[in-house]
Amino acid sequence: xxxxxxxxxxxxxxxxxxxxxxxxxxxxxxxxxxxxxxxxxxxxxxxxxxxxxxxxxxxxxxxxxxxxxxxxxxxxxxxxxxxxxxxxxxxxxxxxxxxxxxxxxxxxxxxxxxxxxxxxxxxxxxxxxxxxxxxxxxxxxxxxxxxxxxxxxxxxxxxxxxxxxxxxxxxxxxxxxxxxxxxxxxxxxxxxxxxxxxxxxxxxxxxxxxxxxxxxxxxxxxxxxxxxxxxxxxxxx
Numbered sequence: 606x607x608x609x610x611x612x613x614x615x616x617x618x619x620x621x622x623x624x625x626x627x628x629x630x631x632x633x634x635x636x637x638x639x640x641x642x643x644x645x646x647x648x649x650x651x652x653x654x655x656x657x658x659x660x661x662x663x664x665x666x667x668x669x670x671x672x673x674x675x676x677x678x679x680x681x682x683x684x685x686x687x688x689x690x691x692x693x694x695x696x697x698x699x700x701x702x703x704x705x706x707x708x709x710x711x712x713x714x715x716x717x718x719x720x721x722x723x724x725x726x727x728x729x730x731x732x733x734x735x736x737x738x739x740x741x742x743x744x745x746x747x748x749x750x751x752x753x754x755x756x757x758x759x760x761x762x763x764x765x766x767x768x769x770x771x772x773x774x775x776x777x778x779x780x781x782x783x784x785x786x787x788x789x790x791x792x793x794x795x796x797x798x799x800x801x802x803x804x805x806x807x808x809x810x811x812x813x814x815x816x817x818x819x820x821x822x823x824x825x826x827x828x829x830x831x832x833x834x835x836x837x838x839x840x841x842x
Contacts, residue, residue: 606717607632609692611682615639617700625652627703637682639673664771666816675775676767687759696756702797705840722761723786725752728795729840732833739834752788771818792839800825
């Protein structure tokens with residue numbers, strides 16, 4: 606069985622080495638770079654299972670800011686993984702996210718043994734070195750984890766819509782059936798690190814607000830009402 610990890614990048618030199626090292630167990634890591642001006646590509650190519658391609662298409666946003674179109678960028682990776690690399694499974698993740706120890710240890714076995722087409726995993730959103738926003742992983746009811754799409758098989762037919770507006774982010778062409786999903790709960794989890802320091806937070810706020818993608822984007826502490834919880838022991842990298 607062949608597993609390909611797919612990721613979009615653009616100026617991710619702060620994250621890419623950690624990302625690649627935590628997916629070293631995968632057969633291939635496919636990186637579609639959307640125009641990095643830093644050392645993202647050079648750092649990634651130091652890992653033996655990494656392949657990098659440039660994705661040139663961009664959308665003009667407000668204030669003359671640009672981004673890569675979500676749907677086309679993601680489908681570029683899907684076609685690469687299934688049509689060219691002949692992958693059995695694709696894992697789609699963000700460069701600032703990575704699997705914890707339990708997920709890395711068991712992911713391949715889970716995909717090998719299941720007859721289902723999708724794997725959903727619980728995602729914890731970390732804030733600096735202070736902890737995580739637990740309610741983001743439990744948005745419906747406190748104490749109930751809400752896993753999200755992480756991986757799917759080549760036979761699922763899953764793709765992303767290419768007709769959405771930039772501010773709508775990525776949308777699936779269909780909603781997977783619950784009976785066809787493996788739901789991974791803690792201690793298996795993903796660790797998402799979008800707010801590692803004040804500089805990174807300010808960069809994100811500036812881009813989303815000025816570009817118009819998320820006009821009223823709040824600081825993570827404002828959005829989550831300062832509810833930073835201690836990271837559980839099972840979530841440690």
